[in-house]
Amino acid sequence: MRMLCDWARLQRWLTKVCSLCLLLLLPGLSTAVGQTISETRAPRILVLYPYDERIAATTVAGEAVRKRLLDATGGKIDLFSEFLDLSRFPEAEHVDRMGKFLAEKYAVRQPDVVIALGEQSANFIAKHRASLAKDARLVVAGFNRSTALRMNLPADVTGVFTEFNILKTAELARRLQPDARHLFVIGGSSEFDRWWLEAAKTDLTSFSKNYDTTYLENLTIEELAARAAAFPRDSIVLMLTIFKDRSGRNFIPRDAVKQIAANANAPIYGPYPTYLDYGIVGGNVVTFESLGTTVAELALDVLHGKPVEHAQAPLVDMVDARQLKRWGLSDKYLPPGTVQMFRQPSLLEDHWIDVSVAVFVVALQSVVITILLLERRRRLKAEIQSRHRLLEVIHLNQSATAGALSASIAHELNQPLGAIRSNAEAASIVLRSPFPDLKLIEQILVDIRDDDQRAHDIISRMRGLLKKRREIDWQVFDLNELTSTAIKILQGEAVRRGIVVSSSRAEDPLPIRADRLHVQQVILNIAINAMDSMGVAGTNKNISLETRLTKDAKAELSISDSGDGIPEDKLATIFEPFYTTKAAGTGLGLSIARTIAETYGGRILASNRCGGGAVFRLVLPLARSDHP
8 A cells, every 4th residue: 555655656756747847848849849840841821801802901900910921031931811701701601611611721731820810710710720720829819808708719829909999089089079069979780880889888888978979870871871961060979880781781881981971060080090081080099000010920929939928909099180170170189199190291391301401501591691791791891991091091191282282382372462462552552642543442452352362262272182081072073174273283383393384175074973182182193293203403394284085985184294204114113102212202192193093983094205204194984974
């Protein structure tokens, strides 16, 4: 008896050791299976679709499965697809025939993994697994956990569950329509439609208490469309599925939604993304692309022998931007992260590169324009300062000219003053006579008046030479008259030096627009230089001033002298500042004269005469008629 007990304990110990070894070896064995599949042949995956290819929900999810599997394996995988069409052919005989057919079809190509999209596909493979894919792992998707429990699937089946949450869709509608007072929930007449509607009633129990709630079921599609057309505008409408209506007609749910939404008088919401382009505003949905990708990831883990668990397909709020606009719903009430489909991108979103380039170019142009404006302002300021300095220099030059002519001017001024005194004394003598000659007195007074006017003119010219300008006094004047005035100023100095001044003028006026005193200063500078070039002694000393109209319609004043002329090697430098041949000269007279001429658009030319002496030509543009 004791030996039997020891034998039993030995058996229990061996059993535990073997079990532990098996547990330790299972992961490696699983991995080894995956490696064997990949090394000997490509893995095989069979995707079962419950309906035909027209049902977008499963078709989109299946395409996402295929894309992810092909991308992950580099195309080294055998993918098979079967559309069971169990909605239109739900009869048990058809299902059994389909099972036998697929079992024979895949007899020599047993799949390693079977992906069943939708509840009907899952039921199908659970029933025919032994004949169709007895060694395959099963991955189901497209329904929720409660459905999976109700189906009583085998324990080794892995699922990607889709928890369609109609309550979240209703809450999304409430955010967009906070003033809604009515709630309508629409369902079809198929078995699935009725189940869906009953589930929605449970889920919306609390939500519907705040609304005048109506569940529309067991109606024809025409009756549903008519009821939708009469919905109050402040209504929230939730659309479930309509695979079949009361008349027994089968529908693709989104086509039924489209027919109802086209006539609805209130916004419609739904839990399926395939409804989005068929008239609903939106809902809390599972995108079939994300469902398919999650299923594919799970299948890949199975192929590689990794431990797998049930997964949940991600949910997201999704709306149709066109329907928001149609119903006047503001997207500012959308929950964060809501995906807006069919939203017309803004100009910036659609052409952000072009807009960015345009903004950059405009900004760059603005910067360049600002820099140019600042540069222009700086240049204008510099020009103003330069002009002020020029005016200062011209005034100094005028003062120097007045000083140079002061002796002759004083001498010239003494003449009328002396004549006035002599005439006054003569008039006094005449008046003291017993019989004064009144006519003679009258003539004396006229002479006194003329002499006074002459003195006044001399003083005026002197004041003009000393007048200081803060700005250029633009005016139009005749160059002929200005030349005559300059000759009057020079006349006394010329007489004092024994120089004969002659002149000739153009027949017609030569109007120029400039500062009168500045041009006069140019004439005086050139004329005084001419006088200086002829020295003190000599018999043939003369200066000639001549005005004329040039061939290119400009006013020209030429001043020629009988002096020593200009050395040929100095002709190019006589207008440079501080160039002078005079012991007491500043070398600024001709430089200032050239600057004045250029300020008014003119120029000065210097050359030697053939018969001796030099000639300077001052050329200035004629004033245009539009100048004041």
